[in-house]
Amino acid sequence: MSDSQKFPFGKALSNTIQTQADDRAAISGRSLPCHVVAVSGQIVTVQFDMLPDGKQYPQITIPVATFEYLRYPIQKGDKGVTVAADVSLRGISGLGTGIASASFVASLTPLFFIPLSNAGWTAEDPNKIVLYGPDGAIIKTADGASTITVEPGKITEKADAIHMEAKDIYLKGIIHMNGPIVQDPGEMTSTTATFIGPMNVTDDVVAGGVSLIGHPHDVEGVEPGGATIPSKPPTPGVSEP
Template identity: 35%
Template sequence: MSIDSKINFSRNMHGFVSDRITQAMQMKGKILPAEVVARNGNMITVKFLLRDIPWTLPQVTIPLFGPQYVRYPMQTGDRGIVIPADTYLGGVSGQGGGVADMTPPPNLGALVFLPVSNTEWQGVDPGMLTAYGPEGVTLRDSGAKTTFILRPDSIAIVTPDTFKVSAASSTLTLNAQGWSLTGSNGTLTDGAATTSPAIMQEGFSALIQWLNTHQHSNGNEGADTGAPVSKFSGGITH
């Protein structure tokens, strides 16, 4: 056998190791672009945005990135990336339960979807936190005892105890006992008139003055007239 026919051990070992590394990297999960195609409870189903690959990647149902305290209203067509974990995620996502060990998962078996910003999104004030959803925004405590619901056509606030709005020295309070509006100045307006606490106090004081000084008679000319027998203080008796 000629020297050219003999196997070059060094060259073939290099090729063997290279193939093994390639196979291992193919098995490892990858960060890939994806698009939401459906929402299933707290999980979402995505398709992968790839072309010119020699195989077809299936759609997968996976967790959405984020804590339970903020729920993103993901819609069909929303885009982002999938991030692979190094171990099984069913124990933390609830998809399958159990506890992870150090066994590497299949390359599409431990993915999480992470939204990515887009140049076509609505413009917002970059210095403010902005929250909006296709149907509005809900703010509530974990027990849903107090809720704030903003919809395209309304705002609803429900609370079991007290609703209070304060601006400087003025305060509006609503509770089971009724409501109160306090402040040094303000106006109450309807379709016919506008008034204020100061104007109402001035008018009430004038009415008290008139009641306590008004002279009345029996309607006969020359008859005796007189003032009220008792003074009206303006106090309110419950």
């Protein structure tokens, strides 16, 4: 009697289908907890955080789930999870070449990394978005012409023009002005500036063409002796000879 006669055909067919399904499941992508062990831009190498269970989980290099316009300051030790796509991501992530196909791929090939939150993180205002990196943060245009850089103890802004508009603008501290100061008449609702002294001016001040330090006064009706004679106001446009 042949083996085919000893083992029912229906059972054999069922076993074959089940074996193929098990083989497909064995090579499908794995969504597993992991931590970062190396960083290169927005490409990370991760180590799976899994107990030994008879399977070998090697370190793998995979892309991070993000846009080009948002770069995460991922550090070694950051924790997250791998997520599996249905096909290889190596071509689209730049870690390989070619166009993805529906052919079988190894279980660790179609993975990408997603960070996960942790209950031990510092508490922040839940109603505000919080952005920071280990050394600060950068907001910039694609060409880098305009940037805002936040560093420990310093904020740097760079642009062709920086506009601030508010009913009241408060500046507190030592104000360093290392360039010309101008008023734009077309933008002014009031051209009167009020200062409460004391104020020290090292160099000359010119108002209406009149030098504060070296302007002459016309004195009329001078009399000998100790009389005090009021002088006329400075003449606009007339400076020290």
